[in-house]
Amino acid sequence: MTFRDNVKQWLNPPFDQITKNQVNNLKKRPEDLEDAFYKDLSFGTGGMRGIMNVGPNRINKYTLGKATQGLSLFLTNEYPNETLKVVIAYDSRHQSREFAKIVADIFTANKIHCYLFSDLRPTPELSFAVRHLDAHCGVVLTASHNPPEYNGYKVYGKDGGQLVPPLDYKIIQTIEKTTFDSIRFKGNSNLLHYVDKEIDDAYHQTVIEVAQMHKLSKDDFQVAFTPIHGTSITALPQVLKKAGYKNVHIVPEQEIPDGSFPTVSSPNPEEPQALQMALVLAKEKNADLVIGTDPDADRFGIIIKDSKNKWKFLNGNQIMMILTEYLLNKNQSQGVLTPMHFIATTIVSTPAIEKMAMHFNIQFKKCLTGFKWIAKLVEDYPELHFIGGGEESFGYLVGDTVRDKDAISASLLACEIAVEAKAKGTNLFELLIDCYKKYGAYKERLISITKAGKSGLEQINTIMNGFRQNSPQTISSIRVIDVEDYQKGISKNLLTLKETKIHLPKANVLIFKLEDGTQIALRPSGTEPKIKYYFSVNQEYNSEQTWEHQEITMEKRLNDFETSFKKL
Numbered sequence: 001m002t003f004r005d006n007v008k009q010w011l012n013p014p015f016d017q018i019t020k021n022q023v024n025n026l027k028k029r030p031e032d033l034e035d036a037f038y039k040d041l042s043f044g045t046g047g048m049r050g051i052m053n054v055g056p057n058r059i060n061k062y063t064l065g066k067a068t069q070g071l072s073l074f075l076t077n078e079y080p081n082e083t084l085k086v087v088i089a090y091d092s093r094h095q096s097r098e099f100a101k102i103v104a105d106i107f108t109a110n111k112i113h114c115y116l117f118s119d120l121r122p123t124p125e126l127s128f129a130v131r132h133l134d135a136h137c138g139v140v141l142t143a144s145h146n147p148p149e150y151n152g153y154k155v156y157g158k159d160g161g162q163l164v165p166p167l168d169y170k171i172i173q174t175i176e177k178t179t180f181d182s183i184r185f186k187g188n189s190n191l192l193h194y195v196d197k198e199i200d201d202a203y204h205q206t207v208i209e210v211a212q213m214h215k216l217s218k219d220d221f222q223v224a225f226t227p228i229h230g231t232s233i234t235a236l237p238q239v240l241k242k243a244g245y246k247n248v249h250i251v252p253e254q255e256i257p258d259g260s261f262p263t264v265s266s267p268n269p270e271e272p273q274a275l276q277m278a279l280v281l282a283k284e285k286n287a288d289l290v291i292g293t294d295p296d297a298d299r300f301g302i303i304i305k306d307s308k309n310k311w312k313f314l315n316g317n318q319i320m321m322i323l324t325e326y327l328l329n330k331n332q333s334q335g336v337l338t339p340m341h342f343i344a345t346t347i348v349s350t351p352a353i354e355k356m357a358m359h360f361n362i363q364f365k366k367c368l369t370g371f372k373w374i375a376k377l378v379e380d381y382p383e384l385h386f387i388g389g390g391e392e393s394f395g396y397l398v399g400d401t402v403r404d405k406d407a408i409s410a411s412l413l414a415c416e417i418a419v420e421a422k423a424k425g426t427n428l429f430e431l432l433i434d435c436y437k438k439y440g441a442y443k444e445r446l447i448s449i450t451k452a453g454k455s456g457l458e459q460i461n462t463i464m465n466g467f468r469q470n471s472p473q474t475i476s477s478i479r480v481i482d483v484e485d486y487q488k489g490i491s492k493n494l495l496t497l498k499e500t501k502i503h504l505p506k507a508n509v510l511i512f513k514l515e516d517g518t519q520i521a522l523r524p525s526g527t528e529p530k531i532k533y534y535f536s537v538n539q540e541y542n543s544e545q546t547w548e549h550q551e552i553t554m555e556k557r558l559n560d561f562e563t564s565f566k567k568l
Helices: 003-009 017-026 030-037 061-078 096-109 123-132 167-177 197-211 236-242 272-285 316-333 352-360 371-380 407-423 428-439 453-469 547-567
Strands: 048-051 085-090 113-117 137-141 150-156 192-195 223-226 248-250 289-293 300-305 311-313 341-346 363-367 385-391 395-398 441-450 478-485 490-493 499-501 510-514 519-524 530-539
Touching: 003 030, 017 030, 030 453, 048 061, 061 096, 061 137, 061 150, 061 167, 085 096, 085 123, 096 113, 096 137, 096 150, 096 192, 113 123, 123 137, 123 150, 123 197, 123 407, 197 236, 197 407, 223 236, 223 272, 236 248, 236 407, 248 272, 272 289, 272 300, 272 311, 289 407, 300 316, 300 407, 300 428, 316 341, 316 352, 316 385, 316 395, 316 407, 316 428, 316 441, 341 352, 341 371, 352 363, 352 428, 363 371, 371 385, 371 395, 395 407, 407 428, 428 441, 441 547, 453 510, 453 519, 453 530, 530 547
Parallel strands: 085 113, 085 137, 113 192, 223 248, 223 289, 341 363, 341 385
Antiparallel strands: 048 150, 137 150, 289 300, 300 311, 385 395, 441 530, 478 490, 478 510, 490 499, 510 519, 519 530
């Protein structure tokens, strides 16, 4: 159907009068009308996510209803002789609570038992709850760190991980066949069960079991923490208290959940600005560590003190290096590390993680962008032991009890590492420098360019197709050695012209590997109207120079590559 056909459909039953009025009001803004109706929202690396409004390309009761009705039909057909159970959680965004109840009612209307959290909870707790309750699936209403006008719908399978092929394709096919007039909105209250404390206690205990590393005193350790108006306020302070942390200072202006995120331009811990209020509090309290989590508490950022006692914001790759190196050393010192252990990261994250695996003689797994693929590795290799893994976008997972990135356990682990380092007269910054000395110095940069609407999507496709059809031979005067095209599933050496198969699922990603070890990747975001450019440079660590001097040199290289790449 054309977008005008879609508009006409939404002005008739089964759509209610409020929706019809909203459609008519949207007609006054033709460009917005077309963007809301020209296509259906689709599942990407993080599920279904979009702006809240009317239309098939928006998040509303009908698009969520269609997805839930289709998911209900899939579950009924997939498990015909079982008593079906689903778990639902939601974050602090506008309408999340209302959407969660609508989704719950549709499940129960389809004779599926629904376990709905009585209040907002972290996304990783939803992942945990699916396995804890032996449910068939889980749903969380969240748009992670997107702007306030967004919301979303993430689906989890029986393993507690987000949907991956072929399951996601089967569910999407069922959803696409589902009609709006088939949605069963009237729920069965007898099948609706509210959950909270029992799951909270079990989840908190699991976090402590996987992330508490020692029994050292925390009495003189100070933490400044911000939930950035999100769900971690329901979990992280409680977990830290149970783990012995007495001095956790919460940013009061950001403590209350609020879907408008009034104190930040973006509720994203990847952005230093989002942690600025926590940094001010840290300086006031003379804290040892700053922690900030995104609204659904699956990503976290930290600010640490360097060797000169100056505060330093770490990127996701640096955080991942510190946490992974610590876990590997801890397992090795306890004599439990074997070649049957593995760590994992994504194709756009720092190559240093693979070097760590080689050094410790354990297995390394690399997967596509999106934490669902790391969770799939845990499920696909039950004979192996997963230690930890993460991605450059500030997501990390310790152990395998949860099957999604978990800011709660990762934050506790960061605190534990910092406490132990302080007891030894060092700090997280020095641990990072030790990694650079051991594996080489790495510096990464992410550039995200927003291309909103239908025209933006077309521009992104044009950019990707342009690089795919006319691969650059040099970037910033450095020869390109290899081009990895994950959509074609082929890696091509430009010197020998030899092609090798990439043994990962197809994805719209291009990676250029240069002669000097630089890696540059580009991909459309799976959850936002953006195209993303990932730059990674490295060099041997020079012990005769300060890190600041080496960092400046690497930043200049990144600047040169970014400038050159944008001209291509």
